[in-house]
Amino acid sequence: MSKEEPDTAANGADAPSWREQAVARSLDSARTRAENRVQRFLDAALELMAEGDRKDFTVQEVVERSGQSLRSFYQYFGGKHELLLGLFEESVRTTTAQLAKRIDSKGGEEPVDRLHTFVVEYYKMCQPPRKGKGREALPSPILVRFALQLLTAHPAESSRAFVPLVSLFDELLLAAIDAGAIRSDLNRQAVTGPVLQVIMFNTFSSAIVDGADDLSAQDGAEALWDVVVNGLGA
Template structure:
């Protein structure tokens, strides 16, 4: 029976160091592609740019691009997911500025509404163009991208339910319905009903989930 020889510690350290360095270089290359795409969207006001334009702007190779992304769709999806993670962090911070469960949920609703509302002179093609297409063609990807935000709203609904201010039941479904109401209302604000305010949206959502009168 042969004796198992343990790998020397120096070898493990060398391999780990090499792996960390390779991971860091890959992350830097990916970020350069993302930054290039962001600049192109800002300049064009649309997602109508080519992979080659992203490659040229990033000063990297086409081969490197396809080592990290399957194509333009995956690049835009990465930008979309990153934007939603940032948005979720802003919503969590707004909620944490309040101590009681219901004001925390209200802050989250009003912050999300503010994020989603169109702003004069500001084009957000990632949301106005790509997100709408994604919703039709790849709904599971939309759901996955919104998961960080949904997790936060679920926590807040659970907290409000525990305090007796929101009906107990299916908090994740309630959170999803609140989010969908807020997002749809923000994108349709200024339509036939005229401009809507964040407090109006909050009151509408609250009537749907409030424990009052149950």
């Protein structure tokens, strides 16, 4: 890759303004084609974990399912972890959008109510699907599983992926503080992580304590909210 102009080839991702229009044509086709291919891999992976209670998938499976080749896969992704990261980012975006929507519709007037809705709804989304009802395509626990892998293996990347969710939470938190419902002496940065983490990985809590599973998702969520807001203290 040494014989082309430095204008188009060097950037694959961000850098929106540039002089896109000028080279829109040639670049556009190449880019959309690439994006399309990437998306096909992502979709295939999503499909794989949606079906069955697949806890994991292999690169091979993704490749086959996507109708593309291993070669292409490694051309577009640096490795499986990049695919995971892609899935995860997308999942966080989706989840956050859905949360925002639910909060706008169900969240009450008060900022605390909106925060409450965030906690309860996010809790539910991270819960493993209860036996009985077929959910929509909500691969939430899968997301959680990946979150773990990514958080341990690639903390920096995952924190980038978490940004939308963290931002939403932070907005709600700030609003609730301004409204006087939440302590104003909090270090928001320092509090956001633990709160999101305790919700997201709530599944583990039950596993740690063994027989602590007897709450419905709704009750568990409300109980957690209670503790988060009021604390353990008398």
